[in-house]
Structures are given as structure tokens and as C-alpha cells.
Amino acid sequence: MVSTDAQIWIAAFFTIAATSYAFRDNVVFKFAENTFIGVAAGHAIVMGIKNIRDYGWNHLAQGEMIYIVVFILGILLYARFHDKYYWLYRYPIAFLVGNGVGISIRAAIHSDFVKQIAQTTSPLIAADAFGTINNIITFVGVITALSHFIFTREDIHTGTLGWIPRVGRWMMLLAFGASFGNTIMSRFGMYQGRIIFLLRDWLQIV
């Protein structure tokens, strides 16, 4: 039996409408896309205001008057839409950028650089021959891939050493192939959820 729930019907309509683009661009898809952009922005506003209440207003209500500064900065973000005073939005943006950059690069050099090099310095010889071969392949992959991205030294890319970055490029292409294969699974894995919804909740045939 087909579902009698209006919510399920609307959801089924939008599922099919959003899928239709895969076959060809059409007006129903355009309708779905515009709806999507609208509701996404609407949801963002609701969550934004809830955030301001939970993490800003609550502090202010408890008497932490310093939070007035945050509210002023927050409102200044919207100055960017003003022709004359647009530059005022640079203050809150500067704050956000400084915080965002600082908080990520301070740890990136640890997680992405030092830790990854430390991992590469582990012994190449493993307990068995298979493990040793794997370790060597990994090691060669890291070194050659890195060498491919050295741009200020012409000598690494030409002449007798030229094979090193070339091997790096090949190793990366092999790895990208694996990524491609997994991406196919990723997309299908996502769409299956919709098929299950259509068959189980809407048409109720499974």
C-alpha cells in the first residue's frame, strides 16, 4: 500500500525532483533547487539565532557585560552590505580569521608535518618479507610524492634524478584511482538511502 502521510508524499516528490537532474536539466529540478537554497538559508538563520542565544545572550543575561562587545562585533558583520561603512565588517572578520587561522595552523604543523614525518621514520624492515615490501612501498610513495611538489629546484626534475618525481606522480595516480573507486561507492551508498525511503516509506513495497 502506498503511504497516506502528506509528509512522506512531499518528501517523495522532492526526492524524485532532485534526482531528475541526472537525466536532464528541467523545470521541476529548478523548483527543487530553489526550494533547497531557500530552506537551507532559513535553517541557517534559525540555528544562528539559537547559537547567539545559547552561547551569547545567556552569558549576557547572567551579567557578563563584556559580551556586549561580541554583539556589537556581530552586528558589524552586516556592515558589508552598506556602501559607505562596509569597512566596519573587517573588524569582526579580522577576529574570526585570526582565531580560525591561529587555531588550525598551531596544530597543523604538529599533525600534518611532524607526526607524518615521524611515522615515515619508522623502521623499513618488518617481521616478514611482505611487511618489509609494504613499508618500502609506503616510504617510496611519501618521498617521491613530496619530491614531485618541489618547484624551485629544476635539477630534481631533470637529468638523472628525474625519475624520482615521475615515480611520485605515478604513485599518486594509483592512489587517486583508489580514491575514484571509493567515490563511486560513496555516491551509491548515499543514494541507496533514498531508494530505501521511496520503496519502504512511500510505496511500502518492502
Add this chain to the structure above:
Amino acid sequence: MALITEGRVFPLIAFILAWVATYVAVGMGKEGKIHIRRIPGLDAIEEVIGRSVEMGRPVFDIIGMGQFTDIYATQTIAGLSILSYVAELCARLGAKLYAPQARVDVMPVAVELVRDAYRAEGKLDELDVDEQMPYLSGTQFAWASGIIGMAARMKPAGNIMIGPFWAESMMFAESFDRVGAMQVGGTARTYQIPFFAALCDYVLIGEEIFAAGAYVSKDPQQIGSIAAQDWYKMAAIIISIIGALLSTAGINIITEILSR
């Protein structure tokens, strides 16, 4: 309490050195002391444009839908540098360039760069910005449809895509391939590289787009930061090789220093 948090001494040193390296490298870039190797992708771009002139069909240059305010800004800037280079070659060799736009904040900069390139070649009268650099849409799928439609109508002989790309990368590469365009693709968003690698005649992988952008723009800031990164990568290679050899021989000193 220790002044420096335990386990972070080496990262801190690496961090401070990065700071110094950036300063020094940008300074060297300004003095013109740094030489960036020519990326093979740039030769491929010349070939694309030359082929288009021979065939009498247009060339597309797509810089993606990145903005100056998002984290992909550097990729957009690399894309713009390449666009300026492509425009220069198109004007010089006489290929018709199409560069559709997706972002209102990037578009004026792109238009200015293309105008400058045509002006420098004395061919400003051959450029029709409204027709050749239309604003399509800032919405992903509308932008994708727009480009796919243009590709089908104009049957370009060449397509250059350098900048940040998302799921639309495959749609673009496939549509241009269908009309027989020779393609050069490049992005630092690694998720999308496989699609370019599978379909484009030449692909710029990851940071190659920054090097290519810096090479053609000759901007000391960009050149300097590439040099600083190179020093770090060379250090990474050297430390890794020495460390791996030592630890294989049973000496774990490098691994230990790194975890200080």
C-alpha cells in the same frame, strides 16, 4: 609548570622556522632571487590554444566557483593568474576565449585581468566582455548546467580548468570531452583530481596549480611562499630518509626528537 608544553618543543621549533622561512622567502622573491621551474602543464596550455586557432574553434577557461573570502581563495588566485596567461595567449594567437563566471566578488577582477591581457596585445577591440565572460550563477547545479550548455553549443576545441572544483568537475570534464575539446585540468581539492586525471589531456595535481600561477604571474608573494614550502618539503624528505635508515639500523634518535 613548564613554559613550553611537553611534547611540543619540536613542533614549536618547526613553527618558528616556518615563520622565519616565510619572511626570508618573500623577501628573496621580491629581489627576484627565486626561480620556479616551468610546469609541463603550461606547455600543454599553449598547445590547447594553438590547436584551437588551427581548428578555428573557441577556448574555454573556467576558474571554478571559489571566492576571495573562503579557504579556497589561494586556488582562485592561481586560477586567475592562469586566466590572465590564457587571455594573453588567446589575444596574441587569435583564439576566441570564453571565461564564464560564478562569483560576483571574483568576476570584476577576472574581467580586469582579461582586459589588461588583450590591451597589452593591442587587441582590446576583439574582446566582448558581456558575451565572452557571462555571469552564469553562484549556485552549483545552475552553474554546472550553464557551462554544460555553453560547451554543447559552442563546441570549443580547448578547455582549461584551474581553480577550486567540487562535484561539477566530472560533469565539466565529461561534457567538454564529448565535444572533442583538448583539456587541461588542475585543482588542489584532492577529491576531484581523479576526475580530471581520467579525462583531461594534462592534469595539474594539487600544489602544481600554485606553482603554475606563481610562474606566470611573477608575484613575489606567491613565489616566496612556494620557496618556503619547498624548503620544508626538502627538510621533510631529508629527515625522513635519514630517520628511516637510522631506525632500520636500530637507532631511534630522529623519531624520539620528533616526539619531543
Add this chain to the structure above:
Amino acid sequence: MDYKRDLPLAITFIVGIIAVLDYYTGVQAITDTFTIIKNWGVVLQGFALGLGAVNLFRVHGRRISQRREGSDWLFSGWLLLMLTVFVVVGLSTGQYDQGPTYSWLYNAIYLPLGSTMYSSLAFYMAYGAYKVLRARNFEAGLLFITAILVILGNTPVFPAIYPGFFHMREWIFGPIVSGAYRGVRIGIGIGAVILGIRTLLGMETGYLGRR
């Protein structure tokens, strides 16, 4: 000092430096200051969530008032209507996203659209894999080999016939992926750090806008 430009750059520098010092040093005053910065950052990000909506109102409002390009303005009107409906339902009840009407609307509209929009690329991928994945030259051939082997390992029916397909896939994700992607990761990491340092030093000013 130019308060339109230098002051924002100074703010970025100071805030960023405090974040860095908080990580590497154990000074209590810095940790406390940074706690305040973090809490403020969360609130400011909340404010920033509305920026996209204001932009939509500007772009689509203009489209509606000009009423050109065929029926496009009708779509623009619908877009702004849906935006307004979600905001009104969310805020009027005082329950934000937890109200029953809001959940109903979310599950009927946003959930199916959100989960279908990107996943419908699966169809494009199927067609794309057929058109794209061809061993047309050496480089594409390398990509082709691992892609096929990974798909074989990922498709449960093949390992069910011969488990080696799965172990092959696991092996590719071992040394091949680990090696190349670690190299890529080191490159990305150092690139991000140098870009970040340039931003803190005021060499990279794109975020200030280009007017």
C-alpha cells in the same frame, strides 16, 4: 594608522598569536584569554550564519523587482518564501529547531532535498565511469587499474566469490594510498601553515574584501 585596514590586520595578528601561544606555552593568563576568544568566536560564527540569507534577499529581491528573464523571478519569490517560512516557524514557537511543526517541515522538505541533491550524482557517476574510466594513455591507465581493483573489492558480491578481491582492496589502501597521500598531506599541511603565517603577518589580505 589606517583604521580601515591596519587595525583589522592588527586584530587578526593579535588573536592569532594568542591562539598559537596558548598551544605552545603553559601561561595561565594566555589560556584564560584564549578561552574568552573561543567563546566569542562561537557567538560571532552564529551571527555570520545570517550573511548568506541577506545575500539571497539582495540577489533575488532584485530579480523579483526587475521581473526579467522569463519566469525566473517566480522561482526567486518561492525561494525567499521558503526561507521566510522556516525562519518564522523556527522563531515564533520559541523552540527553534525542536518544535514539532519545524521538524515536520524539515523532514518533509529539507531532509529529502539535502540527501538527494548530492547523492543523485551517483547516476552521473555511473554514466561518467562508463564514459570516463578508459585506459586511454599511461597515466589514465594507472588510475584505471586501482580504480577497478577497488571497485571489485568494494562490491560485496565479488569478495563473496573470491575473498582475494577484498584483500587486494585492503592492500591498495595500505602502502599505495598511505604512501602517496601522506606525501600529499605533508604538502597540504605545510602549505596551510605558510598561508596562515602570511595571513597573520598581513601579507595575505583577501579576506578584507577587494574594494
Add this chain to the structure above:
Amino acid sequence: MSVWEKLTAVPREVVMTLVVLAMIIPAIRPLGLPILTGDMSRAWYNTVEQLPEGSVVLFDIGYGSGGYPSLGPGNIAAFHQMFEKNLKLVIMATALEGTMMYPLIMEEVKPEENYGAVYGEDYVFLGYIAGEQTAMAGVLGDLKSLVSTDYQGTPISQLPLLENINGADDFALVAYLTTAGGVAEGWVYQAYSQYNKPLLGGCLSMMTTSIKPYYDSGQLLGLMDGIKGAADLEFLTGHPGDAIVSSDILSFTQTLVLVFIAIGNISFWMTRKTKEEES
């Protein structure tokens, strides 16, 4: 036009229709094929198994509707295992839609009914916190200076679970599932690098290759590889769900894709060969 040339250009509509059929048939008639579990998801499972009873886990729902079909089933299986082990859960969301995913997951897990867990004592949901890495650093740093209520506005003083939780030191494990690269890297920076916390991560399969270096270097103790990882975890925890159903569908759709890749390649080479012979 030769047969080969025709096969290089099968119309889009034909391919799409076959894909739709390949999805519908196994959904109606499941095959129940065996599942081989991968290292990365077994590592996730074992890490949780080894936690002592009563340990507090910080769990981030870092995805929305777009990621739900891939990550939702894995999330459900992960919660089943955690409640079964009597772990305490502090749940937060770095994704805007995370608060809307929470009820969908809990509807399936039913912690009260299945495990006798009590909201506020055994698990709490803090809601969405904006700012990604800033939010992570905030929760791990000084939780109570940031958060004053749970997602429904209940003051944290009325939630016994949070009484003794002030920051990173009080969590035995941090786990996240996300569709965003920034969140996947962010937790490594904020939880592992900053506080040396045991960390489990999960992401879409298309992101797995990029995130895997963190797993190799031990910064992530386990990695859930999208829908495949979810199926593994459903299997390991003994709570079969949508992911296992999905793996049957995957068998059909991906086999079809492989057939088309074969057709594409053979016809491509044959066309090229005939053209070379003609010229």
C-alpha cells in the same frame, strides 16, 4: 557507424534506467551476502570495546541530511555499541543540521527502551555549536564557560552527567562522523594534537583516502569508511540495519558500473583499432 562506435555512446537515459533497476531489485529481494570487515572499522570497534564501563565519550554528529544515508547507519551502530557497553555519551553537533539528525538516530537506537539509559544521567545532547574548530576547542577547553544549557534549554546544573565534566580531561574518548573535511581534520588538531585524546573518526568514502594518513600515524585509532564502514560496524555490533541492506544494492549497482566500464573500454579500443586500420 560500427557496432563498436555505437557502444562507445550508449545514451545516458539507458544507463540511468538500468542503474535505477539495479537499485530497486536488490532492495525488494535482498541477497544477504557475507561481509568481510576491514581493518579500519575493526579498529574502531575494538577501541570502544576496550573502554572501561562508565567512561565518558564525546561524540560529534558532524553531518546533515546529505551525509545521513552514508553515516547515519554507522552512527546508529556506534551508539548501540556504546550504550551496550554502559558508556556515558556527551553528544554535540558541529554540523548545522546535526540537531535534526539526532532525533532520527535516537528513534532507531531507543536508549531508554533497549538499554535502560536515562537522559541527563547516561547521555546528553549539547546541540549545534557554530565555528567547527572553535567549537571543538571550546568544548574540550572549558566546557562550562561556553555551554550553559543542553539543546532543549535545560540548564546544565540539572544534568547530573555534566556535573563532573569540565573539558578534555574528563573524556575517555572522542569520536566523530562527518561529511566536512574541515571537521575531520579539525578533530585531529583539537582533540589529538591539543589534548592527546584517543580519537575515532568517520567520513564519506570519498574522503577516506585523504584522512587515512591520520589513521596510519595513530592519530586516529579507528576510521569508519562511509557506508562500507557502517556495514562493518553493524555486522560487528550485531545490529544489522540500512547499511547491510545497502551492501546488497552496492553489489548490483557496482557490478553494472563494472560492466559499463568494460563496454566503454573495449569499444574504445576497438574503435581506435578499426580507425587505425582504415587510415
